[in-house]
Amino acid sequence: MRSLIPGSQMVRWALVLLLAVTVSYPAVAAGGQAEEKVLTGGFDVGPGGCAECFNALQAGAGFTWLEKYFSTLVLYNVELTEIQGELAESWEVSDDGLRYTLHLQEGVTWHDGEPFTSEDVRFTIMTAKDPESASWIGEKFTGVVDVETPDDLTAVLVLEEPDAAIIDALTFLVMLPEHALSDMTPAELATSDWWRTNPIGTGPFKWSNYQEGQFVELVAYDDYWRGRPNIDRIVNRYFPEAGSAVLALRSGEIQFTYLTADEAADLEGEAELTVIAGPSLVANVITWNHLVEPYNDPRIRQAWMYAIDEDAIVESLFAGSATNIPCIFSSEQYIPEGLADYPYDPDMARQLLEEAGWSQDGPIEFFTYYDDQLSNDVMLTIQQFLADVGVEVDIRVMDVPSFTERVNTTEDWHVFYGGAGNGPDPAITRAYFHSEAFPPNGVNRARYANPQMDELYDAGQVEADPEARAAIYQDACALQQEEAPWGFLWVSDRFGAVSNDVENFVWTPAPGGGRYYDAAHEWDIAS
Amino acid sequence: MGRYIQRRLIINIPLLLIVTILCFLLLQATPGDPLNAYAPPDAPLSVEQREALRERLGLDKPLPQRYLIWLGEALQGNLGVSARTGQDVLGVIGGRIGPTLILMATALVIGVSTGILLGILTAIRRNSIVDMALSSGALFGISVPVYLAGLVALYIFSVRLGWFPTGGYTTPGNGDLVDRLHHLVLPALVIAIQYIASTMRYTRSAMIEALAQDYVRTAQAKGLPFRPVVLRHALRNALIPIATIIGTYIPNLLAGAVFIETIFTWPGMGRLFVDSVNARDYPVVMGLTLILAIIILSTNLLTDVTYALIDPRIRYD
Numbered sequence: 001m002r003s004l005i006p007g008s009q010m011v012r013w014a015l016v017l018l019l020a021v022t023v024s025y026p027a028v029a030a031g032g033q034a035e036e037k038v039l040t041g042g043f044d045v046g047p048g049g050c051a052e053c054f055n056a057l058q059a060g061a062g063f064t065w066l067e068k069y070f071s072t073l074v075l076y077n078v079e080l081t082e083i084q085g086e087l088a089e090s091w092e093v094s095d096d097g098l099r100y101t102l103h104l105q106e107g108v109t110w111h112d113g114e115p116f117t118s119e120d121v122r123f124t125i126m127t128a129k130d131p132e133s134a135s136w137i138g139e140k141f142t143g144v145v146d147v148e149t150p151d152d153l154t155a156v157l158v159l160e161e162p163d164a165a166i167i168d169a170l171t172f173l174v175m176l177p178e179h180a181l182s183d184m185t186p187a188e189l190a191t192s193d194w195w196r197t198n199p200i201g202t203g204p205f206k207w208s209n210y211q212e213g214q215f216v217e218l219v220a221y222d223d224y225w226r227g228r229p230n231i232d233r234i235v236n237r238y239f240p241e242a243g244s245a246v247l248a249l250r251s252g253e254i255q256f257t258y259l260t261a262d263e264a265a266d267l268e269g270e271a272e273l274t275v276i277a278g279p280s281l282v283a284n285v286i287t288w289n290h291l292v293e294p295y296n297d298p299r300i301r302q303a304w305m306y307a308i309d310e311d312a313i314v315e316s317l318f319a320g321s322a323t324n325i326p327c328i329f330s331s332e333q334y335i336p337e338g339l340a341d342y343p344y345d346p347d348m349a350r351q352l353l354e355e356a357g358w359s360q361d362g363p364i365e366f367f368t369y370y371d372d373q374l375s376n377d378v379m380l381t382i383q384q385f386l387a388d389v390g391v392e393v394d395i396r397v398m399d400v401p402s403f404t405e406r407v408n409t410t411e412d413w414h415v416f417y418g419g420a421g422n423g424p425d426p427a428i429t430r431a432y433f434h435s436e437a438f439p440p441n442g443v444n445r446a447r448y449a450n451p452q453m454d455e456l457y458d459a460g461q462v463e464a465d466p467e468a469r470a471a472i473y474q475d476a477c478a479l480q481q482e483e484a485p486w487g488f489l490w491v492s493d494r495f496g497a498v499s500n501d502v503e504n505f506v507w508t509p510a511p512g513g514g515r516y517y518d519a520a521h522e523w524d525i526a527s
Numbered sequence: 528m529g530r531y532i533q534r535r536l537i538i539n540i541p542l543l544l545i546v547t548i549l550c551f552l553l554l555q556a557t558p559g560d561p562l563n564a565y566a567p568p569d570a571p572l573s574v575e576q577r578e579a580l581r582e583r584l585g586l587d588k589p590l591p592q593r594y595l596i597w598l599g600e601a602l603q604g605n606l607g608v609s610a611r612t613g614q615d616v617l618g619v620i621g622g623r624i625g626p627t628l629i630l631m632a633t634a635l636v637i638g639v640s641t642g643i644l645l646g647i648l649t650a651i652r653r654n655s656i657v658d659m660a661l662s663s664g665a666l667f668g669i670s671v672p673v674y675l676a677g678l679v680a681l682y683i684f685s686v687r688l689g690w691f692p693t694g695g696y697t698t699p700g701n702g703d704l705v706d707r708l709h710h711l712v713l714p715a716l717v718i719a720i721q722y723i724a725s726t727m728r729y730t731r732s733a734m735i736e737a738l739a740q741d742y743v744r745t746a747q748a749k750g751l752p753f754r755p756v757v758l759r760h761a762l763r764n765a766l767i768p769i770a771t772i773i774g775t776y777i778p779n780l781l782a783g784a785v786f787i788e789t790i791f792t793w794p795g796m797g798r799l800f801v802d803s804v805n806a807r808d809y810p811v812v813m814g815l816t817l818i819l820a821i822i823i824l825s826t827n828l829l830t831d832v833t834y835a836l837i838d839p840r841i842r843y844d
Contacts (some may be wrong), residue, residue, distance in 0.1 A: 040699060055612070060567035061567060131576045133576075134565050134572070134579065138576075139572060139573050140573070166613065187583060191608065191612065198551070209699075212619075212622045213696075213798060213799070214624065217699055217700070233544070235700070239792055240798055241790055243694060247686055248693045248695075250686055250693075329580065376826040400563065401564070401805070402557070403568070404560075406558060440577060441574065442571045443568075443571050506558070
């Protein structure tokens with residue numbers, strides 16, 4: 001205690017020194033950086049990302065990043081309208097729709113130098129579909145009874161029954177190296193450290209360094225089959241708070257991140273940045289519980305839709321960066337021409353409510369798992385539109401696991417606001433509307449059952465001809481518009497921003513990120 | 528003293544048990560389970576997959592059995608594996624505890640040392656302009672929520688002035704000592720603000736009280752210079768309430784870590800806790816609770832022991 005003053009003087013000097021060091025540091029660091037080309041981004045920021053989800057069989061999102069070192073057999077084009085070859089350069093379907101023959105790209109090697117072969121395809125699919133892998137992606141392959149490997153570059157998927165969505169399912173499934181993983185059981189692989197210590201893929205970059213909670217770093221793979229990437233090192237930084245990623249982008253620490261609509265509007269016009277917009281392929285919807293009266297009455301559901309002025313919400317809250325939808329789909333090919341959305345007509349809403357005998361004892365709980373400001377504003381606005389026609393709702397926000405538990409396992413709820421992926425492949429919406437897809441077998445949380453809808457989805461699953469298939473989903477769309485099993489609101493745009501120093505950069509805010517060809521080996525940094 | 532510490536340690540054992548039981552029950556009462564984190568909200572897992580997962584995670588066993596299994600393993604130093612990633616829980620926490628402790632310790636040292644200094648200064652210059660300025664500054668420091676201070680500091684010092692990085696623990700590809708310090712300063716200072724403010728206020732009032740005591744007047748009367756009177760007589764007596772306050776800072780710091788670690792992208796325990804609760808990762812949440820409880824109980828003990836060091840009149844026998 002005696003030496004308190006000298007001691008505190010020391011502390012003070014230490015602080016001054018510390019400050020001097022830290023303030024002068026950027027100058028020192030900038031001088032030391034060499035000619036290496038590095039791209040740093042927040043690749044797992046936003047709804048398309050999944051920070052530190054390295055198990056590619058279980059990841060619910062984050063494919064933009066996973067595909068930097070892993071590869072899938074096929075991918076979408078960047079417009080997300082068509083599937084093209086990747087590790088499989090082409091494929092054909094047998095007439096009965098039961099055999100998919102995939103011709104693999106020649107000269108593809110794993111990051112450890114081993115060749116990529118049809119055995120890897122077989123291994124990956126069989127591992128993923130094993131229930132022990134706990135892979136929701138693997139669940140899409142349960143209908144695959146066998147993968148034949150007539151030679152190293154040919155793999156044949158043998159299906160139990162035709163499944164037109166199997167090619168879309170392949171865009172989710174990254175290939176895994178059999179030679180490195182065959183001594184692990186699917187259950188062991190599911191929780192293995194391999195995913196975050198030394199994963200081996202066939203992508204343009206290979207695993208280099210992972211710092212938990214901070215970042216993961218990949219380096220160029222010299223023997224990438226399309227040629228060595230231009231960028232030497234690519235770094236994915238983690239931002240638990242999306243706002244911090246934007247700050248890092250503004251200060252030049254990172255060159256790319258996802259943005260919210262507000263942030264995108266803020267950054268518009270910044271000279272060094274380019275804002276990228278794209279449709280999210282996630283439909284925002286109102287979901288009623290059809291097991292609870294009176295929501296099984298279509299008039300009630302239609303009344304809600306007449307009561308809500310969707311155009312006004314899109315205009316004022318989304319600044320026009322959202323598109324109204326008449327059914328679950330937003331891709332033009334699945335919407336019948338001229339099919340109209342419910343117009344804003346409060347009188348019609350009141351009339352329908354009266355006809356259906358609407359009455360309520362108190363406010364109805366209108367809940368969501370979205371915790372962002374925009375969704376909150378949307379719900380408040382909907383609340384007012386509903387109040388205007390005599391429907392009183394209370395808004396409540398829940399966290400995702402609580403929400404899921406409630407809507408999946410209980411019938412004790414009326415209506416929620418949420419999002420549901422609607423593409424690129426239309427078959428994913430089967431799990432929302434097919435009567436076999438009631439939880440826990442699917443996510444038909446509305447418990448909507450209509451044999452006609454079941455038939456359409458079953459037909460769409462089997463039909464391999466794209467045009468005939470589109471016609472089937474158009475019929476489903478028309479039926480959804482008429483019955484309003486859900487309240488179909490809009491599909492909003494999502495945004496990203498990239499520094500103008502980055503050349504040839506390709507990105508679109510796909511649902512779950514990635515799954516489209518982005519030619520990452522051609523990305524470059526301007527010198 | 529040794530016996531006292533022993534006794535305190537023994538009392539802590541049932542306390543820890545209660546904490547873990549409460550945490551276990553609360554987790555069970557929370558809707559949802561670890562399975563929810565295995566698929567996106569709009570995609571299903573099949574019934575077979577759910578059963579396989581349940582079995583692997585041990586969720587098919589009855590509640591009391593699950594707790595006892597956990598407890599038995601924990602006693603042998605095994606906190607299990609993450610329900611989400613299969614990583615060893617001790618390993619996961621071990622990787623996060625360092626960054627949190629470094630950040631909190633730095634903030635605490637800055638906060639307490641600066642706070643005591645300013646407290647002494649304002650006490651001996653009572654009612655001067657310096658005192659008034661610092662006292663109203665302290666009010667401000669206590670009132671500003673730490674996340675707001677963090678955002679403002681980030682905006683001014685990182686985005687506008689570019690003095691500090693906008694967050695993170697190290698620069699990817701760097702990570703030497705200077706780089707770490709560079710990342711540490713801003714979040715540590717932001718956390719320190721409220722501790723400077725509150726330590727200063729406590730020190731000020733404790734010092735004012737001590738300075739008015741008879742023994743201070745006696746010391747001055749017998750001709751001791753001002754500095755030893757303030758430091759050796761008044762401050763030493765004023766330190767006891769301050770030590771108590773510092774003891775209460777520790778749990779606060781750990782709880783506050785959640786905000787600051789999120790804003791500054793700091794890879795610490797606070798963020799791990801939030802992420803694990805959201806994923807319903809029971810083993811990680813249990814492990815974190817246990818370790819945080821141990822840290823907090825130890826600090827309480829340490830605080831009590833410090834009293835005896837500051838004030839020889841206090842003896843624990």
